[in-house]
Amino acid sequence: MQYLPNIIFAILLTVAIGYFAKNVKKLIRNIKLGQDVDVSNNKKERFKNMAMIALGQSKMVKRPIAGILHIIVYVGFIIINIEVLEIIIDGLFGTHRAFSGIGPIYGVLIGIFEILAFLVFVAVVIFWIRRNVMKLSRFWKSEMTTWPKNDGNFILYFEMVLMTLFLVMNATDVSFQNMNNGNVISQFIAPLFSGMPESTLHIIERAAWWLHIAGILIFLNYLYFSKHLHIILAFPNTYYGSLKPKGAFNNLESVTKEVKMMMDPNADPFAAPPEGAEAAMPAKFGASDVQDLNWVQLLSAYTCTECGRCTSACPANLTGKKLSPRKIMMDTRDRLEEVGKNIDANNGEFKDDGKQLLGDYITNEELWACTTCNACVEECPVSINPLSIILEMRRYLVMEQSAAPVELNNMMTNIENNGAPWPYNQMDRLNWKDE
Amino acid sequence: MTVKTMAEFMAEGKQPEILFWVGSAGSYDDRAKKITKAFVKILNKANVDFAVLGTEESNTGDVAKRAGNEFLFQMQALMNIEVLNAYEVKKIVTCDPHSYNCLKNEYPSLGGNYNVLHHTQFIQQLIKEGRLTLQGNLYKGKRITFHDPCYLGRANNEFDAPRQVLKNTNAEIIEMKRHKQTALCCGAGGAQMFKEPEKGDKDINVLRTEDALETKPNIIATGCPYCNTMMTDGVKAKEKEAEISVLDIAELIANSEEL
Ligand code: SF4
Ligand code: SF4
Secondary structure (H helix, E strand, O other): OOOOHHHHHHHHHHHHHHHHHHHHHHHHHHOOEEEOOOOOOOHHHHHHHHHHHHHHHOOOOOOHHHHHHHHHHHHHHHHHHHHHHHHHHHHHHHOOOHHHHOHHHHHHHHHHHHHHHHHHHHHHHHHHHHHHHHHHHHHOOOHOOHHHHHHHHHOOOHHHHHHHHHHHHOOOOOOHHOOOOOOOOOHHHHHHHHHOOOHHHHHHHHHHHHHHHHEEEEEEEHHHHHHHHHHHHHHHHHHOOOOOOOOOOOOOOHHHHHHHHHOOOOOOOOOOOOOOHHHHOOOOOOOOOOHEEEEHHHHHHHHOOOOHHHHOOHHHHOOOOOHHHHHHHHHHHHHHHHHHHHHHHHHOOOOOOOOOHHOOOOHHHOOOOOOOOOOOHHHHOOOOOOHHHHHHHHHHHHHHHHOOOOOHHHHHHHHHHHHOOOOOHHHOOOOHOOO | OOOOEHHHHHOOOOOOEEEEOOHHHHHHOHHHHHHHHHHHHHHHHHHOEEEEEEEHHHOOOHHHHHHOOOHHHHHHHHHHHHHHHOOOEEEEEOHHHHHHHHHHHHHHHHOOOOOOHHHHHHHHHHHOOOOOOOOOOOOOOOOEEEOOOOOOOOOOOHHHHHHHHHOOOOOOOOOOOOOOOHHOOOOOOHHHHHHHOOOOOOOOHHHHHHHHOOOOOOOEEOHHHHHHHHHHHHHHHHHOOOOEEEEEEEHHHHHHHOO
């Protein structure tokens, strides 16, 4: 019986990590549903971007208040996790504060943890106020109802509870308080429990300990269902983010082949395509569903933190248009999850469900409202490019469905016929010189 | 005003220093043609040996690409590249940030490799090299605010050249709240110029004009023919056209130097 807590702990840990691993596998499978894209170049620059943007949070501080608060939570989160290592060791081997043997430095460490825990708590409360009391408009757009709204708050409650548990655990740890080294914050909480018998304190301390670690494990498994996945995926996403100037849109190679053939005066338009050419041709131009996007775009969809910085800078959204670049990312993730579930339910094979990203999630009206201004790309703290998805879907609309707005079709016909978007004669192109 | 075509240079067996890419707006749009001419005057003043393609120039395909028509874009691009490469063009300057971006970033992988500059970058070079000295005082004491074109600024990280050039007007340059990286689009990009806006509660150019009006400017400076149209319309919508003019940086320089 003596080992019961250790066994329960080991089981809890195994189940939690096992379930997490299962979801990570699913995540990777879903991301791999995307088209291939070559991102193997410039490893050095990519690492630098990851170090600056994900690790160094360089984009976050562009909005100083949210940026600094976020850094507190982020640093706190990472450092306090060193404490989790001790908790796991204690849990598995039945020790108590296994690291305390390292001497006075232990007190310094715990002291730092306590201060961070307190700061995280304060930062999270401010975050909550910004969302729910001050109602910052970017958290109250139409795509931020139901789950996305609750998700944002859940995480804040979670962190508040975890930090409280950590501090209460320390406050009720009699031997730790007696040591009086490192209880920087918890010494002020300890008086709340004064007068209680030591056995009660011990029960509270144990309860806080168990709830704390259980909370962390639940949190770990909550990630997959939440915008909080960004704490992991921000790293690969900033690594794979585009290195080109923002204005450079990709040129479709499949189109180049066709155009070159069309323009080649020696090509026989009626010749049978060479062997294998059929297979090499893409099934379609542009994207109407998640599988047509590339895997970096799908990774981005899972990375999106739903912070809405993109949307709050989007000229279309600011002027009341339906388009919201954040919604583009959220829709992509939702549809990808739906496709993933479909695959799970059908023994690893996607069965047509009569739905797609275009139309069922993202409307033409949203796509045609974009000015391709790159404000969303500039704003995103984790290197997401919503514009690239908008462009792929426009390509599908125009090249597969000829579904551009009439005015745009006229404009394109003009370019085709006279090399200008207006119906002017090509031969008049230099007339300005003599006017 | 002297303007020679690439074909004329070729006939003389000469190569110009730069090719001036006029662009569709700069060639046909009445307002944009004034910007084209202002820039030519500056080139003439600095004795720059330049050529235009004239009737051999065709739309870059930029707007078709952004509308989603990759076919049309690549057809235009390959056609233009054929002409440019046949003339062995090395350096291109244009007053249109959309052409600038497209030629600079999207032509190379299709076989068109050129050194491409926005006109404000080229003017800045001319000043630095001492080929162009500016001393006009026409705008001294005036308040000018500069609207960053998306395809020069955010898209290509050029925020400095237009501001440096503007300083030479001796005017007071006042920044809008949203400027440089956070500048708001004028509303013309992504083929919006050629269609009605989607349903909303305001036009983007009006919102951007409000940004500009906050700085109490005498002049709104632009660096793109489409921005120019959008801001001009915005100023009209706000009934301020009597007090505030919208001018391209090339025009401001040409006016200030009385070219
Ligand atoms: S690129 Fe499109 S979606 Fe992004 S901010 Fe500009 S208008 Fe909005
Ligand atoms: S795309 Fe980027 S900026 Fe937009 S909501 Fe997601 S994380 Fe935030």
